[in-house]
Amino acid sequence: MSAAKQKAQQIIDENAVAVFSKSYCPYCRATKSLLDDKHAKYYVIELDQVSDGAAIQDALEEMTGQRSVPNIFISKKHIGGNSDLQAKKSQLDDLLQSAGAV
Template identity: 40%
Template structure:
């Protein structure tokens, strides 16, 4: 149980940050998720039920997933998944995303992003 080096596969910290930022910038909805996470499934189902395309980054299937999760914690203040981004902005986890939807605020955020892509 000594200090072992992080098990990242060749991505520098900056390259990992850039990859996360590019994914967020290039997609209206990004869900950083794990395949076994019930809350992640709830968040994905919410967008599926609204017929909104999303990009899921499955951290448990990604060789750099742990490193990405560390960076997401620095970016968002939390390490739990899902980490949901809409229109480039972090909106929260599953509960926060569902609350935005119930308040009628989630779809307008998605539409703002879709309008940007079309114009």
Template identity: 50%
Template sequence: MGLVSSKKREVMTALKDTVNQMISSESVVIFSKTYCPYCKMAKEVFDKMQKKYKAIELDEMDDGDKIQDILGEMTGARSVPRVFVNGKCLGGGTDVKKLYECGDLAKKFES
């Protein structure tokens, strides 16, 4: 039994490293599901801003549920979307829309 849990822990650690690489690969990364209206809302915000983003569609991935578990551990919420700007989680679709509407989202891109 110890061998199985050890192997599972190794797989999850490797997957967590992959998630961190995904987050750092682009300035905007959206962990999403293709059918989710809140995911669509978040993408529309960045489309309006003409900001390029990388959408990672968890429902199209074999390990999407595991990635969602890892995002839950990292961000405190397992729901999608999980939106990252410059490596920091901004929350979900409603959070991003509120930041956009009050002008704070644009400030996240200023250096």
């Protein structure tokens, strides 16, 4: 397993909610804003601000089939991107509660 894949997996495993993001991405901002509105505790890694960001993004594509950001995980389960998260708004409170993220 590549170092980037191990790092991504570790982030997913160690955090109730993990968001792989890019600081300039409007969809990432919308995701973080929604999670902030829900007072969720989440871990975010800005892939454009870490030296291995591109490698982590490649690893995430391998793991999930999704290359775009945000790439969101709740309770180690791949949720998808911002539109997927927004579509789950009605279930989000329950998802975050069961993840222990609120």
